[in-house]
Amino acid sequence: xxxxxxxxxxxxxxxxxxxxxxxxxxxxxxxxxxxxxxxxxxxxxxxxxxxxxxxxxxxxxxxxxxxxxxxxxxxxxxxxxxxxxxxxxxxxxxxxxxxxxxxxxxxxxxxxxxxxxxxxxxxxxxxxxxxxxxxxxxxxxxxxxxxxxxxxxxxxxxxxxxxxxxxxxxxxxxxxxxxxxxxxxxxxxxxxxxxxxxxxxxxxxxxxxxxxxxxxxxxxxxxxxxxxxxxxxxxxxxxxxxxxxxxxxxxxxxxxxxxxxxxxxxxxxxxxx
Numbered sequence: 001x002x003x004x005x006x007x008x009x010x011x012x013x014x015x016x017x018x019x020x021x022x023x024x025x026x027x028x029x030x031x032x033x034x035x036x037x038x039x040x041x042x043x044x045x046x047x048x049x050x051x052x053x054x055x056x057x058x059x060x061x062x063x064x065x066x067x068x069x070x071x072x073x074x075x076x077x078x079x080x081x082x083x084x085x086x087x088x089x090x091x092x093x094x095x096x097x098x099x100x101x102x103x104x105x106x107x108x109x110x111x112x113x114x115x116x117x118x119x120x121x122x123x124x125x126x127x128x129x130x131x132x133x134x135x136x137x138x139x140x141x142x143x144x145x146x147x148x149x150x151x152x153x154x155x156x157x158x159x160x161x162x163x164x165x166x167x168x169x170x171x172x173x174x175x176x177x178x179x180x181x182x183x184x185x186x187x188x189x190x191x192x193x194x195x196x197x198x199x200x201x202x203x204x205x206x207x208x209x210x211x212x213x214x215x216x217x218x219x220x221x222x223x224x225x226x227x228x229x230x231x232x233x234x235x236x237x238x239x240x241x242x243x244x245x246x247x248x249x250x251x252x253x254x255x256x257x258x259x260x261x262x263x264x265x266x267x268x269x270x271x272x273x
Contacts, residue, residue: 003069011216056102138259169232
């Protein structure tokens with residue numbers, strides 16, 4: 001699991017350990033990780049592909065699951081990782097791809113990657129706070145771009161998560177995209193002073209918004225509860241729903257897979273059919 005140091009991820013990790021007394025959790029963490037029972041912490045930085053490879057090399061026994069909750073949202077699309085890739089896309093898509101290609105999984109493993117309803121790009125799903133995704137090609141999206149806004153890059157990366165999950169499902173992996181929906185108080189959004197006040201003090205008061213604790217329960221259920229639905233499904237909080245029409249595009253999914261292999265410089269055997 002990654003993204004378990006605070007907020008939704010920490011709640012989910014605690015709930016997973018509470019629900020399953022036999023669960024042994026491996027957490028990839030960049031900084032300090034709160035102490036949790038039956039947990040092994042591996043230091044790792046998802047903005048560095050070399051760090052991801054070193055993390056994966058320490059996991060030699062096949063795992064029964066992967067929870068990819070780590071994600072970032074930047075104010076611009078001009079910040080580059082040490083590998084030269086745009087940070088939002090590198091963390092939200094490429095790091096998960098590389099971990100899943102390198103970490104051994106059992107045949108019964110379940111993969112859950114945190115997505116976002118920002119990928120819909122409409123007012124109903126994001127209250128007009130996030131622009132619609134603007135998919136081009138994986139190679140272009142992995143580059144920094146001063147003309148691309150940070151929130152657009154975020155929405156586009158979460159569309160990429162859906163493409164990655166669909167590609168995994170087609171290769172025989174039980175994989176799901178999980179969406180927490182609008183959840184103020186997670187610290188994900190990096191905004192200006194007014195935006196920070198809204199996210200911390202105003203938005204949590206809106207009826208019906210999710211909370212980190214409730215979202216953590218939902219993520220835990222998606223990861224270790226009863227099978228949520230067919231592999232490749234989109235789980236909106238606690239229910240399987242259809243994602244955006246744009247998210248079902250096999251050509252884009254396969255382009256993402258092939259480009260991600262090039263960008264992460266893999267020399268791995270072909271996965272699945």
